[in-house]
Amino acid sequence: MGAGAPVPEPRGPGPRxxxxxxxxxxAARFWRAYRTRRSGMFGLALLVLLALLALTAPLTVGAEVRSVTRATGGPMEGPSGAFWLGTDQFGRDLCGLLVWGARVSLMVGLLAAVLSVxxxxVVGVTAGHFxxxxATVVMRVTDWFLVMPTLVLAIALATVLSRSLTTVVLAIGVTTWPTTARLVRAQTLAVESRPYIERARALGGGHGHVMSRHVLPNVMxxxxxxxxxxxxxxxxxxATLAFLGLGDPTVTSWGGMLQDAREAGAVSAGHWWYLVPPGIAIATVALAFTLCGRAVESVLNPRLGATG
Structure with missing residues (x-):
């Protein structure tokens, strides 16, 4: 390089x-704010514990706990040192079944919620943008889904389609999206009324650019x-679909355990150890996700105030 050549200036970080x-x-600001919500941290701790139990189920309890031919206890034994939560009508360990059922219940709940949202x-953003x-046709369809009983629609779909986990996920996902669509459409209308959206359109931004680069990040x-x-x-x-006998009979879930308990006559026989643990597990995980959801909502929407 010659003596008179200009020295290149150091370049700063790129846009990415x-x-x-x-x-x-x-993300760091979100986590700092989330940690101040005690209820949210309690719900997150519960979810982490349940997730660890579900992920380590093949190592801690083993897949053989679901086998009827490998059952090691007697039918309908009460809680004891060998079987902490007793046994079912086949002599299987209910504690092991409860841990294994967490895998199916958590997976189905997560996939169905993701599909629904x-x-x-998609419906809310497109209806608010176009x-x-x-928008008129889409929102009338949304209103129809809103007034129809969700459980009835899910039962109808689960009855028509084959009995599998995929059917359960589809039945829940395609019947519970209207509330999200309404909320997202209202947020989309609010975002598109801001001045920078007009500037983006004036600079040549198309529908896809506006929705993906400006609207979607604001509704996320x-x-x-x-x-x-x-x-x-x-x-x-x-759990409701499984209790009604519309779930996959080949897998173990908490709702399926309640269905098996009902068919085995646990209610009339007073075998509480067959009924109470799955019910408590369902209530616990529902409470944990609700606490986390409320905490996330209060962090992302400061107008709700610090409620933790």
Whole structure:
């Protein structure tokens, strides 16, 4: 390089690096605010514990706990040192079944809630952006789903389709999205009334650019809060469908355990150890997700105030 050649100035971080840095800072601010919500931290601790139990079930209790031919206890034995929660009508350890059932209940609840929120977000964003006849037709369909009993629609779908976990996820997901669609559409209308949306359109931004770059990032906090709140409802819906005999009979879930207890006559026989643990597990995980969802909602929407 010659003596008279200009020295290049050091370049700063690129747009992608800046975007990643902003996301990290936003996540750090969110976590600092979330930690101040005691109820949210309590719900998160419960979820972490349940997730660890579900993930380690193949190592801690083993898949053979679900086998009828490998049962090691007698039918309907009460709680004891060998079987902490007693046994079912086949002699299987109910404690092991409860831990194994957490895998199915949590997975179905999470997938169904994600599907429901994804449908609601797409419908809400497009209806709020395009307006006109499209929004009118879509929102009338949404209103129809809102006035119809969700459980009845889910039962109808689960009855028509084959009995599997995929059917349960679809039945819950495609019947519980209207509330999210309504909320996301209202947020989309509020976002698109801001001046920078007009500037983006004036600079040549198309529909896809406006929705993906400007509208969607602003509605994502609402979508995240709806997801955490919807998981608890999805788990309760899965338990209800399984209790009604519309779940997958080849898998073990908490709702399926309640169905098996009903068929085995545990209610009339007073075998409380067969009924109470699955019910408490369903209520606990629903409470944990609700606490987390409320905490997330209060962090993302400061107008709700610090309620932790």
């Amino acid at each position: 690096a800046l975007a990643r840095r902003r996301r990290r800072h936003s 994804a449908i609601g977000a 307006r006109g006849w499209y 906090p609402l979508v995240l809060a709806q997801t955490t709140l919807g998981i608890s409802g999805a788990i309760l819906a899965e």
